[in-house]
Amino acid sequence: MKTLILILATFFIMNPLSSYGQNLMDGQQIxxxxxxxxxxxxxxxxxxxxxxxxxxxxxxxxxxxxRKYFGKEKRLVIFYETPSSVKGTGFLTFDYxxxxxxxxxWLYLPALRKTRRISAAxxxxxxxxxxxxxxxxxxxxxxxxxxxxxxxxxxEKIDDNDCYLIQATPKNDAIAKELGYSKAHFWxxxxxxxxxxxxxxxxxGNHLKTVKISDIKIVQEIWTYHRIDVINxxxxxxxxxxxxxxxxxxxLSDDYFTEEALVDGL
Amino acid sequence: xxxxxxxxxxxxxxxxxxxxxxxxxxxxxxxxxxFKEKLDASLVLSYDMSYEFDSEKxxxxxxxxxxxxxxxxxxxSKLVFxxxxxxxxxxxxxxxxxxxxxxSNFSKRLFIDDKTSLELREFYFYTRFKNKxxxxxxxxxxxxxxxxxxxxxxxxxxxxxRRFILEDFEDSRIPLWSVKTEFDINAIGVQLIWIPDxxxxxxxxxxxxxxxxxxxxxxxxxxxxxxxxxxxxERFFKDSDIGIKLTTFAxxxxxxxxxxxxxxxxxxxxxxxxxxxxxxxxxxxxxxxRQHTLGGTFNKVIxxxxxxxxxxxxFNQNFSSNNPNANSxxxxxxxxxxxxxxxxxxxxxxxxxxxxxxxITEDIIPFNRDRFETNATFLASKEMLNDNLKAEIxxxxxxxxxxxxxxxxxxxxxxxxxxxxxxxxxxxGKDQFLFGQFTNRNNVSFGFKWGI
Numbered sequence: 001m002k003t004l005i006l007i008l009a010t011f012f013i014m015n016p017l018s019s020y021g022q023n024l025m026d027g028q029q030i031x032x033x034x035x036x037x038x039x040x041x042x043x044x045x046x047x048x049x050x051x052x053x054x055x056x057x058x059x060x061x062x063x064x065x066x067r068k069y070f071g072k073e074k075r076l077v078i079f080y081e082t083p084s085s086v087k088g089t090g091f092l093t094f095d096y097x098x099x100x101x102x103x104x105x106w107l108y109l110p111a112l113r114k115t116r117r118i119s120a121a122x123x124x125x126x127x128x129x130x131x132x133x134x135x136x137x138x139x140x141x142x143x144x145x146x147x148x149x150x151x152x153x154x155x156e157k158i159d160d161n162d163c164y165l166i167q168a169t170p171k172n173d174a175i176a177k178e179l180g181y182s183k184a185h186f187w188x189x190x191x192x193x194x195x196x197x198x199x200x201x202x203x204x205g206n207h208l209k210t211v212k213i214s215d216i217k218i219v220q221e222i223w224t225y226h227r228i229d230v231i232n233x234x235x236x237x238x239x240x241x242x243x244x245x246x247x248x249x250x251x252l253s254d255d256y257f258t259e260e261a262l263v264d265g266l
Numbered sequence: 267x268x269x270x271x272x273x274x275x276x277x278x279x280x281x282x283x284x285x286x287x288x289x290x291x292x293x294x295x296x297x298x299x300x301f302k303e304k305l306d307a308s309l310v311l312s313y314d315m316s317y318e319f320d321s322e323k324x325x326x327x328x329x330x331x332x333x334x335x336x337x338x339x340x341x342x343s344k345l346v347f348x349x350x351x352x353x354x355x356x357x358x359x360x361x362x363x364x365x366x367x368x369x370s371n372f373s374k375r376l377f378i379d380d381k382t383s384l385e386l387r388e389f390y391f392y393t394r395f396k397n398k399x400x401x402x403x404x405x406x407x408x409x410x411x412x413x414x415x416x417x418x419x420x421x422x423x424x425x426x427x428r429r430f431i432l433e434d435f436e437d438s439r440i441p442l443w444s445v446k447t448e449f450d451i452n453a454i455g456v457q458l459i460w461i462p463d464x465x466x467x468x469x470x471x472x473x474x475x476x477x478x479x480x481x482x483x484x485x486x487x488x489x490x491x492x493x494x495x496x497x498x499x500e501r502f503f504k505d506s507d508i509g510i511k512l513t514t515f516a517x518x519x520x521x522x523x524x525x526x527x528x529x530x531x532x533x534x535x536x537x538x539x540x541x542x543x544x545x546x547x548x549x550x551x552x553x554x555x556r557q558h559t560l561g562g563t564f565n566k567v568i569x570x571x572x573x574x575x576x577x578x579x580x581f582n583q584n585f586s587s588n589n590p591n592a593n594s595x596x597x598x599x600x601x602x603x604x605x606x607x608x609x610x611x612x613x614x615x616x617x618x619x620x621x622x623x624x625x626i627t628e629d630i631i632p633f634n635r636d637r638f639e640t641n642a643t644f645l646a647s648k649e650m651l652n653d654n655l656k657a658e659i660x661x662x663x664x665x666x667x668x669x670x671x672x673x674x675x676x677x678x679x680x681x682x683x684x685x686x687x688x689x690x691x692x693x694x695g696k697d698q699f700l701f702g703q704f705t706n707r708n709n710v711s712f713g714f715k716w717g718i
Contacts, residue, residue, distance in 0.1 A: 051652055053651065053652065057654075057681065058681075058682070059654075059679060060682045061682075082308075082682075083682050083683045083717050083718075084310045084334075084683070084718060085683075085685060085715050085717040087308060087717075102518075104515075104518065110436070111434060111436050112414065112435065112436070113407060113409040113435070113439075114411075114414075116572070116609070117520065117565050117566075117567050117572045117609075118567075118572070118611065119567045119569065119570045119571065119572060120567070121567075121569050122570055122613075125611070125613055125614075126613075126614075126652070128653065129649070129652045129653025129654070130652070131652070235652070237651075255394065259513075259515070259520070260400070260448060260455060264392065264394075264400070
């Protein structure tokens with residue numbers, strides 16, 4: 001009997017869901033866990049963005065997105081493939097591990113044949129017509145470690161998966177203004193540490209966005225999401241991000257993550 | 267004779283280029299994809315109709331087809347082919363079949379008739395070796411500089427001034443047969459360029475709508491003019507342009523240092539006065555002249571703003587002169603040029619301002635311009651409806667001459683592949699100045715771009 005109690009006690013201590021209602025995992029820890037998840041050193045994937053306005057008019061952007069870690073520094077590059085008139089547009093970001101250091105971002109515009117520096121201070125701006133912000137794109141569904149104070153509310157099921165529901169409040173007004181959110185709720189898978197859903201509210205407190213992350217499956221031994229649906233409740237605009245041909249194994253040359261590569265293309 | 271030599275040499279060089287393509291592509295990774303998978307084909311069709319207020323006529327009705335093929339041999343090598351079929355149904359901008367005396371034999375357009383031409387826009391082979399050496403051989407555009415609207419360092423490729431500077435540079439820039447080599451030395455990127463293609467700016471005939479008459483002196487009464495054939499460089503190697511660009515990114519600063527040894531893309535108009543059959547006659551002998559251009563660029567993000575700039579020093583530039591003692595009515599001077607710009611982005615709004623200065627360092631008397639000139643540009647744009655609709659206004663203004671132009675535009679994405687464009691060009695200022703001379707060309711245009 002003692003052994004059984006010991007086993008059950010051990011199970012409850014080890015199981016992150018053991019503290020139902022009482023000692024829910026700290027929200028900051030949950031945010032940290034989303035960053036600790038294995039996502040490979042590099043990844044190459046096709047990213048298809050479907051943009052739908054409130055009247056149902058759809059525009060499709062096909063891109064190739066590459067990401068690679070250089071130590072703790074993350075570099076992400078997105079090359080536009082279609083439509084033809086924006087083909088060759090490229091976006092490059094250097095995401096530095098130091099919170100105090102602003103990221104560096106470049107946008108290559110083929111119509112000008114010039115690379116433009118973009119201020120990373122505008123991280124709450126929407127990314128090239130989609131419903132995700134530059135900050136959202138950079139975080140790749142992870143939850144910021146530095147911008148919010150967290151409160152773990154409860155555990156809820158999303159698509160039959162136990163998720164921590166955490167409430168995030170920007171640490172100060174300046175951050176809230178930068179991000180464009182006054183409050184957010186994140187549902188984080190308690191086993192995979194992948195965000196499955198989020199709701200956010202704008203500075204005025206109005207319901208702004210719903211983000212759903214789905215089609216999560218193992219690719220080359222790494223849990224990987226394949227679809228993000230974003231609804232902007234204010235504009236009624238929607239964006240679907242679809243990820244295809246995900247490849248963690250091909251070694252990506254450092255040369256892809258340079259200003260020169262933005263110009264030369266893939 | 268010079269052209270025959272150039273033709274032979276050019277053919278030899280082309281053969282070398284194609285041989286290098288074959289060798290390089292076989293020497294690298296084995297192909298894994300099918301021909302269809304390696305070939306990326308696309309097409310852009312654009313139409314633009316422009317109405318001129320002053321003449322109450324169409325200034326142009328333009329249809330452009332741009333087929334593009336990219337064949338990727340492997341991850342490191344590709345062959346790029348971009349061509350253009352251009353039709354201007356009014357035959358107004360470039361009347362008849364232009365002689366293109368300023369264009370080399372290898373870069374001339376093929377005119378099917380007065381209204382339609384075929385042009386090989388770009389045709390190059392790009393390869394990246396394992397030691398990070400990157401080579402681009404063929405007809406291509408090489409773009410330097412940080413400025414928009416007006417050019418300082420973007421001088422590697424010449425420009426077609428068919429519509430003055432109103433066309434997108436992507437379309438007005440003339441690609442050249444050239445070799446571009448890029449490699450890194452520690453944290454410094456090195457770009458070396460060699461341009462044997464002796465093609466220069468395409469300027470317009472005296473009767474063309476966008477003929478820049480302010481660059482030419484009016485003849486005094488009773489004086490005749492003889493216009494001689496332009497003396498253009500013809501030697502393949504000796505008359506090549508060469509350049510180097512060094513780039514680095516350090517502590518948030520993007521920096522470049524540029525040098526180009528080149529021919530000025532506009533000829534110098536040497537004038538001599540003589541008596542011909544007792545009639546005073548001015549003989550104009552245009553000739554392209556060499557010059558050295560040294561420059562640098564920078565950009566840096568500070569807060570929500572991006573600061574950028576260019577500094578340029580041109581050695582021995584030739585100017586048409588008002589000095590009666592000037593030899594052949596031409597004087598030389600070094601020229602210092604600078605551009606400082608700031609871009610501010612907030613949400614869907616972009617504001618961009620640039621200040622351009624030019625200072626002729628020698629005490630000369632240039633024709634129809636000041637020794638110190640300042641131009642400014644201001645651009646404001648707003649993306650709306652998730653980038654479906656873009657409203658933009660560009661203002662270019664000469665501080666010295668109080669002339670300039672304003673270009674408001676609306677750009678709407680009808681669907682994934684189709685953009686509608688409404689635009690107007692409104693010039694103002696006195697007739698004798700660069701921008702003011704085109705006040706009678708003010709227009710509104712409507713067009714679309716469709717691509718697959």
